[in-house]
Amino acid sequence: xxxxxERRVDVLVVGAGPAGLAAAAGLAAAGxxxxxxxEREQQxxxxxxxxxxxxxxxxxxxxLGGPAYALHCAAEATMAGATLRTGVTxxxxxGPRTLDATGPGGLxxxxxxxxxxxxxxxxxxxxxxxxxxTRPTGVYTTGELQQAVHLHHQHVGTRAVVVGxxxxxxxxxxxxxxxxxxxxxxxxxxxxxxxxxxRQAGGAPLLTRTTVTALTGRPRLTxxxxxxxxxxTTTLACDTVVFTADWxxxxxxxxxxxxPLDPGTKGPAHDPAYRTREPGVFAVGNLLHGGESAATxxxxxxxxxxxxxxxxxxxxxxxxxxxxxxxxxxxxxAPNLAGPGGGRFLLRTGRRLTAPLLVVSQxxxxxxxxxxxxxxxxxxxxxxxxxxxxRVAPDGGAVCLRIA
Amino acid sequence: xxxATTPTVTRAGEPLPDGPPxxxxxxxxxxxxxxxxxxLARHPLRTALVEATDDxxxxxxxxxxxxxxxxxxxxxxxxxxxxxxxxQRLLAGYAARTGIPVEPVGALLVAWDREQLDALPGLLAKAxxxxxxxxxxxxxxxxxxxxxxxxxxxxxxxxxxDEAVICPWTTPLAYATQAVRAGVHLHLDCPVRDLAYDxxxxxxxxxxxxxxxxxxxxAAGLHADAVDRLLGLDTFTVRPRRGQLxxxxxxxxxxxxxxxxxxPTAAGKGVLVAPTVFGNVLLGPxxxxxxxxxxxxxxxxxxxxxxxxxxxxxxxxxDEEVTAVYAGLRAATGxxxxxxxxxxxxxxxxxxGIRSTGLTASMAIAAYVVxxxxxxxxxxxxxxxxxxxxxxxxxEAGGRPYLDAALIARDxxxxxxxxxxxxxxxxxxxxxxxxxxPPRSAEGLARRTRAGNGRCQGFxxxxxxxxRIEEARP
Numbered sequence: 085x086x087x088x089x090e091r092r093v094d095v096l097v098v099g100a101g102p103a104g105l106a107a108a109a110g111l112a113a114a115g116x117x118x119x120x121x122x123e124r125e126q127q128x129x130x131x132x133x134x135x136x137x138x139x140x141x142x143x144x145x146x147x148l149g150g151p152a153y154a155l156h157c158a159a160e161a162t163m164a165g166a167t168l169r170t171g172v173t174x175x176x177x178x179g180p181r182t183l184d185a186t187g188p189g190g191l192x193x194x195x196x197x198x199x200x201x202x203x204x205x206x207x208x209x210x211x212x213x214x215x216x217x218t219r220p221t222g223v224y225t226t227g228e229l230q231q232a233v234h235l236h237h238q239h240v241g242t243r244a245v246v247v248g249x250x251x252x253x254x255x256x257x258x259x260x261x262x263x264x265x266x267x268x269x270x271x272x273x274x275x276x277x278x279x280x281x282x283r284q285a286g287g288a289p290l291l292t293r294t295t296v297t298a299l300t301g302r303p304r305l306t307x308x309x310x311x312x313x314x315x316x317t318t319t320l321a322c323d324t325v326v327f328t329a330d331w332x333x334x335x336x337x338x339x340x341x342x343x344p345l346d347p348g349t350k351g352p353a354h355d356p357a358y359r360t361r362e363p364g365v366f367a368v369g370n371l372l373h374g375g376e377s378a379a380t381x382x383x384x385x386x387x388x389x390x391x392x393x394x395x396x397x398x399x400x401x402x403x404x405x406x407x408x409x410x411x412x413x414x415x416x417x418a419p420n421l422a423g424p425g426g427g428r429f430l431l432r433t434g435r436r437l438t439a440p441l442l443v444v445s446q447x448x449x450x451x452x453x454x455x456x457x458x459x460x461x462x463x464x465x466x467x468x469x470x471x472x473x474x475r476v477a478p479d480g481g482a483v484c485l486r487i488a
Numbered sequence: 489x490x491x492a493t494t495p496t497v498t499r500a501g502e503p504l505p506d507g508p509p510x511x512x513x514x515x516x517x518x519x520x521x522x523x524x525x526x527x528l529a530r531h532p533l534r535t536a537l538v539e540a541t542d543d544x545x546x547x548x549x550x551x552x553x554x555x556x557x558x559x560x561x562x563x564x565x566x567x568x569x570x571x572x573x574x575x576q577r578l579l580a581g582y583a584a585r586t587g588i589p590v591e592p593v594g595a596l597l598v599a600w601d602r603e604q605l606d607a608l609p610g611l612l613a614k615a616x617x618x619x620x621x622x623x624x625x626x627x628x629x630x631x632x633x634x635x636x637x638x639x640x641x642x643x644x645x646x647x648x649x650d651e652a653v654i655c656p657w658t659t660p661l662a663y664a665t666q667a668v669r670a671g672v673h674l675h676l677d678c679p680v681r682d683l684a685y686d687x688x689x690x691x692x693x694x695x696x697x698x699x700x701x702x703x704x705x706x707a708a709g710l711h712a713d714a715v716d717r718l719l720g721l722d723t724f725t726v727r728p729r730r731g732q733l734x735x736x737x738x739x740x741x742x743x744x745x746x747x748x749x750x751x752p753t754a755a756g757k758g759v760l761v762a763p764t765v766f767g768n769v770l771l772g773p774x775x776x777x778x779x780x781x782x783x784x785x786x787x788x789x790x791x792x793x794x795x796x797x798x799x800x801x802x803x804x805x806x807d808e809e810v811t812a813v814y815a816g817l818r819a820a821t822g823x824x825x826x827x828x829x830x831x832x833x834x835x836x837x838x839x840x841g842i843r844s845t846g847l848t849a850s851m852a853i854a855a856y857v858v859x860x861x862x863x864x865x866x867x868x869x870x871x872x873x874x875x876x877x878x879x880x881x882x883x884e885a886g887g888r889p890y891l892d893a894a895l896i897a898r899d900x901x902x903x904x905x906x907x908x909x910x911x912x913x914x915x916x917x918x919x920x921x922x923x924x925x926p927p928r929s930a931e932g933l934a935r936r937t938r939a940g941n942g943r944c945q946g947f948x949x950x951x952x953x954x955x956r957i958e959e960a961r962p
Binding site: 087088124125171173175186187188189190191206207208209210211212214216217218219221224225227228231232235236238297298300302332334336339 | 784903
C-alpha cells in the first residue's frame with residue numbers, strides 16, 4: 085500500500101520557470117510564510133536554462149544569458165523566503181487544492197490554501213504536426229536541440245533545416261551554428277514580410293509560403309521534402325531538422341484537475357487576475373498561452389501576487405465572468421475570461437494584419453473600437469489595454485473580439 | 489528446471505562463437521522467432537537465434553495494433569484460427585505470470601449502416617463456431633451507453649468481451665530474455681546472406697561470419713520468402729501490407745472504453761480505435777499493399793484517411809493532440825492462413841505468412857513448430873521448465889514505480905522522474921541498461937521503459953536520454 089507524507093502549505097507553485105519563480109518571489113516577499121515551489125527538473129529556471137542566447141534579464145540585472153537568468157529567477161525566489169524543491173514531480177490531484185507529488189524522498193500529498201500552476205509550454209514535435217514520412221534520427225524541436233548542444237554537448241549533425249520563422253527559429257539557428265552545423269534553409273508557411281530587413285540566419289535562405297510535406301531517410305534523416313504554395317516541390321538534403329515554435333501549453337495537470345481550457349490558447353481559461361474556474365487555483369506563464377517571452381511569463385508571475393494575497397486574506401473567489409472569444413484571423417486572447425482586474429490582454433493573429441481595427445462587442449453591443457497604428461505579424465502577440473473591461477455585463481454572453 | 493547459464497548475446501564487431509554446430513538456428517528475432525527460441529530453450533538443444541538488426545522485435549513486431557485477439561472472426565478450421573485460439577489462452581496466462589501488461593477491455597464491432605447491422609448476427613454465429621460464447625449483440629441504446637463519445641449514427645454492436653490490449657514490446661522481450669538466460673545464443677546485427685545445406689548440416693553465411701546448424705527455422709517475417717529461396721524453395725512471396733497508425737495523447741484515454749472495431753469487409757478488418765496499455769488511444773491501421781519491404785513511412789493520404797475514419801467513430805478524438813505516428817508492415821502472402829511447413833529434406837521449418845494475429849498466436853505457433861521437429865528430423869528431447877521471469881511493468885493499469893512508496897524508500901532512484909510525459913524513473917532506466925538484453929538505441933530504450941515515447945517526443949528529456957545511450961555504448 086502506498087503511504088504518502090501529508091503536508092500543508094500556504095501557496096503551492098507548480099513549475100519553477102520564470103512565471104512560477106516570480107510568483108513565489110512576490111508572495112514570499114509580501115510575507116506569505118509558507119510558499120513552496122515544486123520543479124520536476126533537477127534545475128530550476130524553466131526554458132531559459134538551455135537558452136544560450138542573451139536578451140533575458142530585467143532593468144536591474146541588465147542583459148543576461150538564459151542560464152544566468154534562470155539562476156537569477158531562482159535566487160530571487162529563495163532569497164525572498166520561498167522554498168524551492170527541484171526533482172519533485174507533481175503527479176496529480178487528490179482534492180481541489182491538494183496535489184500528489186513524487187520525489188526521491190518518497191510520495192507526498194500537499195494541501196495548499198492557494199495553488200499557482202506554472203507548468204509552461206512545449207513546442208509541438210514532428211508527429212503532432214502530422215508531418216508524414218520516415219521516422220529517422222536527427223529530428224528535433226528547439227528545446228531538445230538546445231539541451232543537446234548547450235547542456236549535453238552532443239554531436240548534432242552536419243546540415244540542418246529549421247522549420248519556422250518566429251524568434252525561436254533564430255535561436256535554433258544560433259544553436260546550430262554553435263554546434264558547427266551548416267544551416268541549409270529556414271522554411272515557413274507564411275508569406276514574406278513586407279519591407280523585410282529580415283535577419284538572415286547565417287546567410288541561409290528563408291523559404292516562404294512553403295510547407296514541409298515529408299521527411300526522408302532511415303535510420304538517419306537524409307532530406308526534408310517541401311512544397312511551395314504554388315505547387316513547386318523540392319527535397320532539401322540535410323541530416324538534421326528542427327521544428328520550432330507551434331507552442332502547446334503543458335496543460336496535463338490543469339486538465340486532470342478539471343480546469344476548463346480556452347479553445348484558442350489550449351491553456352486554462354482565466355480572468356485578468358489569473359484566476360481559473362477552480363476556486364483557489366491560479367495559472368500564470370506560458371501554460372496560459374505558450375510561446376511568450378520569459379519577460380511576459382515573469383510579469384504574469386508578479387501580477388498574480390496581488391490576487392493570491394487577496395484570496396489568502398479573504399477566501400473570496402468572485403464568480404467567473406463571461407468568456408472572451410476571438411474570430412479568425414485572430415487566434416487567441418489571454419486572459420480569456422472577463423472579471424475584475426485591469427492590466428492588458430495579449431492577442432495573436434494567424435496572418436499579418438496592417439493597421440487593423442479591433443472591435444470588442446458583447447451580445448451585439450459594441451464595447452470598444454481601436455485601430456492599431458502598426459502592422460502585426462503572425463507568431464508574436466500584440467497587447468490591448470483593458471479599459472473596456474468595466475463595460476462588460478458580468479451576466480451577459482460571450483465577449484467577442486474581431487477585426488473589422 | 490532448465491539450468492541458467494551465462495547469457496551469450498553477440499553484436500556488431502564481436503566474433504561469432506566457435507564450437508560444435510547448433511542443433512537449431514532460428515532466423516528472425518521478432519515476436520514469433522523469440523517465442524520459438526523460448527520454447528526451444530526448454531529442450532536439451534544447442535539453439536541460436538539470429539537477427540539482422542540491432543535489437544529484437546525490430547520489424548513488424550514493434551509496430552502493430554497491440555491487441556490480444558480472441559480469434560472470434562478467424563476462418564473456422566484454419567491453422568490460424570486454431571493457433572490464435574490456443575495462443576490467446578497461453579499468452580494471457582504467460583502475461584499474468586510474467587508481468588506483461590494486459591488490459592481486458594473487450595471489443596465492440598460497431599455497425600454504422602443497415603448493411604453492417606445485418607452482418608452482425610452472422611459474425612456472432614462465426615464467433616460461436618470459433619468457441620466464443622460470451623459474444624452478444626447490443627442495440628443502439630446500449631452501444632451508446634457503453635461508449636458515450638461515439639459519433640452519431642451507431643446502430644448497434646457486437647460485443648466480444650474477451651478481446652484485450654497487450655504490451656507488444658514486453659512480450660517478445662520476455663520471450664528473448666527467458667530464452668537467452670536458458671542458454672539460447674542471440675546473435676544481433678547478423679543478417680543471413682547465404683545458406684548451404686550439405687550432409688544434414690546448414691552453413692549460414694552472415695554479415696558477421698559463418699554459423700553451422702543441423703536444423704533451421706525460418707521466422708524471418710517479411711523476409712521469410714527470401715530466406716526460403718536461399719535454400720532453393722520458392723513456395724510463396726511476401727507482399728507487405730502497410731498499416732499506418734496514429735497514437736493520440738493520454739488525455740484522450742477517457743473517450744474510449746473498448747476496442748472499437750469496424751464491421752469487417754472484403755477489403756480487410758478496417759480501421760479501429762483502441763486504448764493502449766500505456767494509456768493512449770490508437771487509431772489505425774491503414775491496409776496498403778506495397779512492394780518495398782522497408783517502406784515503413786507514413787503518408788499524407790494515409791493520415792488523412794485515418795483522421796476521416798476516426799472522426800466518424802469518435803469525433804472528439806480528433807481534437808486531442810497526436811503523440812506519435814508510425815507504420816508497420818504485415819507479412820501477407822496472398823493466402824488467408826499461416827504457412828507453417830516442415831521440409832525434412834532441407835532440414836527446415838518455414839514459419840511464413842504470420843499476419844496481424846502473430847503476437848496473439850506466438851506461443852501456440854512456437855509450440856506447434858517445436859512439435860514439428862521430429863518430422864523435420866530432429867528429436868528435441870524432454871522439455872524442462874524455464875526459470876520464472878518478472879518483467880518491469882510498463883502498463884498504466886499495474887503499479888508504476890513512480891507511485892510505489894515502498895519501492896522508492898528502498899531505492900530512491902525510482903522517485904526521480906526522468907521522462908515526465910511517461911513518468912519513467914531513473915531507476916527504471918538504470919535497470920533497463922543492466923538487464924539481460926540492454927537497449928542500444930533511444931528506440932530500444934523506449935520499448936523497454938517508455939522513456940521518450942510521450943507527448944513531448946523528447947522536447948524535455950530527449951537529450952538526456954541520448955546522453956544515457958551514448959554513455960552505455962562500449
